[in-house]
Amino acid sequence: MRVEDYQDPTVIQAALNERRIAIVGLSSNELRPSHFVGYYMQRHGYQIVPVNPRETEVLDEASYPSLADVPEPVGVVDVFRDPAAVPAIAREAVAMGAKFLWLQYGVISEEGVGIALDSGMQVIVDRCMKVEHARYRGRMHWLGFNTEVISANRKPG
Amino acid sequence: MSNDQRDFGFHTRSVHAGSRPDPNTGARALPIFQTSSYVFEDAESAAAYFNLQEYGNTYSRIMNPTVAAFEERLANLEGGAGAVAFASGLAAQSATFFTLLEPGDHVVASAALYGGSITQLKHLFRKLSIGLTFVDPDDMENWRAALTDHTKLLFAETIGNPGGNVLDIASVAALAHDNGMPLVVDNTFATPYLCRPMDWGADIVVHSATKFIGGHGTSIGGAVVDSGEFNWSNGRFPVIANPSPAYHGLAFHETFGKYGYLMKLRAETLRDLGAAMSPFNAFLFAQGLETLPLRMRQHVANALKVADFLSTHDKVRSVRHPGLPDSPYAGLVDTYLPRGAGAVFCFDLNGGRQAGREFIAALSLFSHLANVGDAKSLVIHPATTTHRQLSDDELSAAGIGPGTIRLSIGIEDAEDLIWDLDQGLAAVQAQGRYTD
Numbered sequence: 138m139r140v141e142d143y144q145d146p147t148v149i150q151a152a153l154n155e156r157r158i159a160i161v162g163l164s165s166n167e168l169r170p171s172h173f174v175g176y177y178m179q180r181h182g183y184q185i186v187p188v189n190p191r192e193t194e195v196l197d198e199a200s201y202p203s204l205a206d207v208p209e210p211v212g213v214v215d216v217f218r219d220p221a222a223v224p225a226i227a228r229e230a231v232a233m234g235a236k237f238l239w240l241q242y243g244v245i246s247e248e249g250v251g252i253a254l255d256s257g258m259q260v261i262v263d264r265c266m267k268v269e270h271a272r273y274r275g276r277m278h279w280l281g282f283n284t285e286v287i288s289a290n291r292k293p294g
Numbered sequence: 295m296s297n298d299q300r301d302f303g304f305h306t307r308s309v310h311a312g313s314r315p316d317p318n319t320g321a322r323a324l325p326i327f328q329t330s331s332y333v334f335e336d337a338e339s340a341a342a343y344f345n346l347q348e349y350g351n352t353y354s355r356i357m358n359p360t361v362a363a364f365e366e367r368l369a370n371l372e373g374g375a376g377a378v379a380f381a382s383g384l385a386a387q388s389a390t391f392f393t394l395l396e397p398g399d400h401v402v403a404s405a406a407l408y409g410g411s412i413t414q415l416k417h418l419f420r421k422l423s424i425g426l427t428f429v430d431p432d433d434m435e436n437w438r439a440a441l442t443d444h445t446k447l448l449f450a451e452t453i454g455n456p457g458g459n460v461l462d463i464a465s466v467a468a469l470a471h472d473n474g475m476p477l478v479v480d481n482t483f484a485t486p487y488l489c490r491p492m493d494w495g496a497d498i499v500v501h502s503a504t505k506f507i508g509g510h511g512t513s514i515g516g517a518v519v520d521s522g523e524f525n526w527s528n529g530r531f532p533v534i535a536n537p538s539p540a541y542h543g544l545a546f547h548e549t550f551g552k553y554g555y556l557m558k559l560r561a562e563t564l565r566d567l568g569a570a571m572s573p574f575n576a577f578l579f580a581q582g583l584e585t586l587p588l589r590m591r592q593h594v595a596n597a598l599k600v601a602d603f604l605s606t607h608d609k610v611r612s613v614r615h616p617g618l619p620d621s622p623y624a625g626l627v628d629t630y631l632p633r634g635a636g637a638v639f640c641f642d643l644n645g646g647r648q649a650g651r652e653f654i655a656a657l658s659l660f661s662h663l664a665n666v667g668d669a670k671s672l673v674i675h676p677a678t679t680t681h682r683q684l685s686d687d688e689l690s691a692a693g694i695g696p697g698t699i700r701l702s703i704g705i706e707d708a709e710d711l712i713w714d715l716d717q718g719l720a721a722v723q724a725q726g727r728y729t730d
């Protein structure tokens with residue numbers, strides 16, 4: 138599997154158009170990467186749904202033990218878990234009708250990707266949702282990062 | 295197809311990367327945000343910026359939108375994950391090292407570096423209790439032999455100043471990676487138009503923007519570009535991977551992934567060492583990058599014409615331009631510098647120190663000064679200026695002869711430059727100690 142095949146800017150931006158995101162493995166520890174992402178996405182108006190059996194509440198949202206326990210549909214399932222856990226998560230994501238499976242940095246599972254694709258989900262692999270939001274919608278360019286965005290169009294202020 | 299899916303060319307990116315029209319005013323040119331600080335929307339936002347939970351402006355020692363545009367443009371041209379700008383090239387280098395190294399670590403560096411870099415490494419590392427070994431960079435065996443268990447990085451220039459040594463980047467990078475350490479390359483002389491060291495495995499690229507990036511000799515500045523590819527969690531860099539005492543326990547590599555080193559470089563090192571680039575200088579450097587490819591083409595074409603002319607002149611003993619067919623670096627130039635081997639090189643006059651003095655005094659288009667990479671052609675005679683205190687023997691150990699002249703070829707008409715050099719050579723009377 139080539140991760141670059143699952144980093145299509147069009148798919149990424151379509152995923153960013155969703156409003157409800159389940160974050161699997163979201164931690165209440167403020168220094169964990171998952172917390173950075175959850176905090177940031179919530180700050181930018183997304184409704185986040187924590188999925189973590191070790192938490193009861195994260196960022197003022199109730200945490201569910203598994204995706205299967207989440208009562209309402211979500212657009213994106215964003216995964217901060219060991220790659221070995223991804224196939225089962227992908228099956229649950231398919232079952233709940235999520236449109237996008239988003240695997241964070243280092244969460245690379247060919248089997249999980251295959252399950253999601255076979256059921257018509259779109260997949261993003263080895264990318265960070267916070268970084269991609271900041272690249273296309275946010276302020277990543279304020280800190281000298283290479284957004285790779287080239288455009289002469291005026292963005293709203 | 296949208297812009298996001300197109301692979302834009304180098305010239306397009308030189309002009310556009312990092313700088314869209316200003317969202318508030320529509321200004322097309324890059325605005326100069328001449329401000330020390332930024333009003334927070336609310337207390338929560340302020341906290342999020344300082345905690346690095348949100349990308350936000352706090353204080354211009356750490357970030358500034360004009361500086362950021364320059365940083366992004368350079369990072370884009372080098373093919374890196376991002377960049378952090380500094381007040382000078384040497385400030386960029388010291389920040390790179392300061393971020394990665396701890397007392398007891400060891401560095402292997404090319405001995406063919408810019409003299410100011412040699413001095414910097416010697417004195418900075420001695421004060422920080424960091425070991426240092428200089429090696430002749432032309433032989434891989436030297437690099438290998440200098441490694442110790444404590445070695446944490448390798449450092450060299452793409453094209454050495456002033457010797458013109460061309461680095462075998464891929465081989466040195468492979469050696470670094472086999473031993474779990476990054477290769478840091480000073481790409482000042484090549485610029486990303488002539489060579490992108492990261493394409494060959496370099497992990498971090500540093501620049502003196504003072505030179506070709508600015509291109510007009512107006513400002514001092516520097517930058518660090520990181521590829522984002524090095525695995526700082528390989529066990530050898532707890533300074534990047536472990537929770538940081540200088541940032542309330544944040545583990546930079548785990549938290550920010552490929553942006554971890556850059557975040558630490560900015561949020562800790564730039565914050566603490568404080569050598570920030572001014573917004574006005576960043577504007578000039580961003581402007582400079584817009585024409586970088588055009589200027590570099592003229593620089594390298596002129597330099598080769600000048601080198602050709604000098605190599606046939608009877609008062610010239612030798613010409614050390616790596617792009618000449620008989621250069622020992624010709625093979626490396628084919629690989630790493632197919633668009634040209636730079637525009638700074640040395641040649642040796644037959645007549646020693648006295649000939650050098652006479653030659654420089656007779657020039658009328660070349661400026662006699664201590665800089666390189668200006669649109670204007672520059673000249674210096676190291677034996678009577680920068681290296682004046684050295685004996686002839688000490689000079690030769692530094693690769694500089696008594697009659698060595700360093701040229702930085704500008705973008706004037708090559709014929710005019712050759713005319714000036716020709717009249718300079720005609721004025722040389724001294725025969726010196728070289729009679730062949």
Ligand SMILES: Cc1ncc(COP(=O)(O)O)c(C=O)c1O
Nearest residue numbers: 382383384408455482502504515
């Ligand atoms: C190759 C090289 N690197 C670094 C530097 C240092 O840059 P700065 O003078 O901007 O500190 C110089 C300056 O001459 C240089 O030639």
